Amino acid sequence: MTTRTSTPATHGLLGPAPARCLVLCLVSTAATGAGLLLPAALGRTLDLLLAQAPAIRWVLYCAALVLLIALLDAAETVLGGTVDARTTAWLRRRLTGHVLAVGPRATARFGSGDLVARLVGNAAQAGTAPTARAALLAALAGPVGAVVALGLVSPWLAAVFLAGAPVLALLLRAFARDTRECVTRYQEVQGRIAQALSEAVGGHRTIRAAGTEDRETARILRPLPELSEAGHRMWQVQGRASGQSVAVAPLLQLGVVAVAGVLLARHRVTVGEVLAASRYAVLATGIGVLVGQLAGLARARAAAGRLDEVLAESPVGHGERRLPPGPGRLELRGVTALRGGRAVLDGVDLVVPGGTTLAVVGRSGAGKSLLAAVAGRLAEPDAGEILLDGVPLRELTRDELRRSIGYAFERPALLGGTVEEEIGLALDSPSPARVREAARTAQADDFVRRLPDGYDTLVADAPRSGGESQRLGLARAFAHGGRLLILDDALSSLDTVTEARIAEALVNGGAGGTRLLVAHRTATAARADAVAWLDGGRVRAVGPHEELWRAAEYRAVFGSGPEEADRSDGGAVMSHGSARRRARGRRDEGGRAP
Numbered sequence: 001m002t003t004r005t006s007t008p009a010t011h012g013l014l015g016p017a018p019a020r021c022l023v024l025c026l027v028s029t030a031a032t033g034a035g036l037l038l039p040a041a042l043g044r045t046l047d048l049l050l051a052q053a054p055a056i057r058w059v060l061y062c063a064a065l066v067l068l069i070a071l072l073d074a075a076e077t078v079l080g081g082t083v084d085a086r087t088t089a090w091l092r093r094r095l096t097g098h099v100l101a102v103g104p105r106a107t108a109r110f111g112s113g114d115l116v117a118r119l120v121g122n123a124a125q126a127g128t129a130p131t132a133r134a135a136l137l138a139a140l141a142g143p144v145g146a147v148v149a150l151g152l153v154s155p156w157l158a159a160v161f162l163a164g165a166p167v168l169a170l171l172l173r174a175f176a177r178d179t180r181e182c183v184t185r186y187q188e189v190q191g192r193i194a195q196a197l198s199e200a201v202g203g204h205r206t207i208r209a210a211g212t213e214d215r216e217t218a219r220i221l222r223p224l225p226e227l228s229e230a231g232h233r234m235w236q237v238q239g240r241a242s243g244q245s246v247a248v249a250p251l252l253q254l255g256v257v258a259v260a261g262v263l264l265a266r267h268r269v270t271v272g273e274v275l276a277a278s279r280y281a282v283l284a285t286g287i288g289v290l291v292g293q294l295a296g297l298a299r300a301r302a303a304a305g306r307l308d309e310v311l312a313e314s315p316v317g318h319g320e321r322r323l324p325p326g327p328g329r330l331e332l333r334g335v336t337a338l339r340g341g342r343a344v345l346d347g348v349d350l351v352v353p354g355g356t357t358l359a360v361v362g363r364s365g366a367g368k369s370l371l372a373a374v375a376g377r378l379a380e381p382d383a384g385e386i387l388l389d390g391v392p393l394r395e396l397t398r399d400e401l402r403r404s405i406g407y408a409f410e411r412p413a414l415l416g417g418t419v420e421e422e423i424g425l426a427l428d429s430p431s432p433a434r435v436r437e438a439a440r441t442a443q444a445d446d447f448v449r450r451l452p453d454g455y456d457t458l459v460a461d462a463p464r465s466g467g468e469s470q471r472l473g474l475a476r477a478f479a480h481g482g483r484l485l486i487l488d489d490a491l492s493s494l495d496t497v498t499e500a501r502i503a504e505a506l507v508n509g510g511a512g513g514t515r516l517l518v519a520h521r522t523a524t525a526a527r528a529d530a531v532a533w534l535d536g537g538r539v540r541a542v543g544p545h546e547e548l549w550r551a552a553e554y555r556a557v558f559g560s561g562p563e564e565a566d567r568s569d570g571g572a573v574m575s576h577g578s579a580r581r582r583a584r585g586r587r588d589e590g591g592r593a594p
């Protein structure tokens with residue numbers, strides 16, 4: 001079985017565009033190098049001018065260096081921007097693909113709002129990591145080069161600086177640690193706010209209906225004080241580091257210049273070298289630049305850490321096998337699925353012969369939807385096996401699995417594009433004829449034709465009721481045409497006439513293959529070849545609906561009391577064969593509950 005392993009979001013030190021990042025490092029370091037040459041050139045020029053020697057060449061050198069620094073800075077800005085953009089795009093692509101490969105587990109663990117915050121905000125921050133590293137490298141090269149240059153002017157000058165350097169190093173270390181802590185907290189609180197906001201946006205009708213807008217606003221923004229505290233702490237840490245550096249750096253610069261003055265008095269250095277030394281002392285103590293770069297890197301690394309948490313969720317693995325030719329026989333062997341610490345499905349054994357329809361019924365919470373999810377590998381069982389035509393689903397390739405099993409849900413997600421594209425979503429090259437045929441089977445053709453642009457109407461511009469959305473979802477499942485079709489309560493919003501027509505088309509082969517229907521209506525159960533009665537996560541009985549109907553507890557699943565059962569013997573309680581015949585002749589009765 002193949003599983004993808006996750007590599008960190010930061011993708012090594014150079015990110016996903018290593019060549020560009022390397023060029024950026026070189027350009028940044030070259031700019032720093034040019035900045036280091038400038039004081040030496042200025043000192044030399046000053047010495048020549050003081051000695052009234054020809055200095056034009058050195059003046060030109062200085063001008064060329066200034067021009068070079070400006071050009072390198074510009075190149076650094078452009079390269080940095082493109083590396084940031086490419087890295088961010090790469091991270092977003094990778095994260096999006098990973099979240100979809102992990103499936104509902106990712107949303108269950110992080111929440112959709114928090115995931116969006118990570119994909120949008122944190123990916124952009126983490127995308128700056130390679131440039132932040134390059135900038136820090138160049139920023140470090142400045143002080144290191146400046147100390148070397150001081151040593152070249154006079155070892156005494158370097159010694160003065162190095163005596164005070166440990167204090168600066170300690171300051172930077174404490175700053176990096178504190179910044180990482182508060183930035184991580186800040187981003188985590190932002191994620192919580194995003195999560196609460198996404199819940200509120202999803203439930204805005206409920207909030208409006210309950211008139212709890214103010215309470216909801218307060219709930220979304222409840223973490224604001226925490227966010228503010230983390231933000232203030234961030235500024236405090238930065239301010240303290242800058243303040244301390246302001247106190248320490250000038251003392252070191254003063255020390256260097258004082259020693260340079262003494263050396264000048266003893267004719268050990270020239271006036272130009274004193275000028276150069278004073279500039280190198282400023283460069284060597286350039287902690288302010290380092291503070292900024294370190295803060296940027298801390299933000300990027302904290303954000304990358306949040307992306308790594310998502311990447312650590314392992315995606316669903318798939319096998320290498322394909323299905324042999326077959327009718328679509330579905331078999332569940334000892335399937336157990338635990339949710340919230342309890343067995344929602346408990347040792348389920350079930351066989352759906354190829355080409356037949358099985359209705360799954362049971363009280364609310366009996367585990368029907370989980371069974372439907374597990375049967376098509378939208379969810380994983382904790383024990384047991386699910387086989388399609390004798391092959392365990394987990395051994396199938398992803399494409400084979402999705403090609404073979406179609407789904408329709410109670411509330412289908414319509415993902416954008418036109419109605420035509422939506423119905424043909426699962427097909428590589430959906431033909432208009434197939435899309436229209438599926439829409440007709442799903443009783444969706446009429447209302448789609450009435451849309452402003454018919455099948456070319458954008459889903460977002462297609463006003464539709466819950467039942468119409470359900471029919472589009474059904475059309476999508478019918479167009480799919482796999483050997484197994486799973487309908488999880490996908491007829492629940494339809495009027496009884498429409499439901500009867502679709503159910504009729506389903507069981508009479510309009511959709512082909514084997515069908516597993518989660519059903520709440522007796523009429524649907526009556527049409528199926530067999531019914532699996534699920535009770536507390538176990539299969540209580542499997543048989544034709546009219547046989548099961550004799551049990552009062554089975555009738556109670558549909559909310560039918562004994563009197564209703566007595567009245568029902570000419571209604572939905574009939575052999576599935578007779579149900580089909582009746583449905584064909586008197587479709588308007590198809591959905592009537594007994």
Ligand SMILES: Nc1ncnc2c1ncn2[C@@H]1O[C@H](COP(=O)(O)OP(=O)(O)OP(=O)(O)O)[C@@H](O)[C@H]1O
Pocket residue numbers: 108339340344362363364365366367368369370371
């Ligand atoms: N991720 C989960 N964590 C905890 N419990 C869960 C989870 N998913 C499902 N359950 C529980 O499993 C039980 C079965 O859920 P399921 O949706 O399969 O029921 P159902 O039979 O389809 O119900 P209904 O007819 O109301 O749709 C429920 O009690 C539900 O709360």
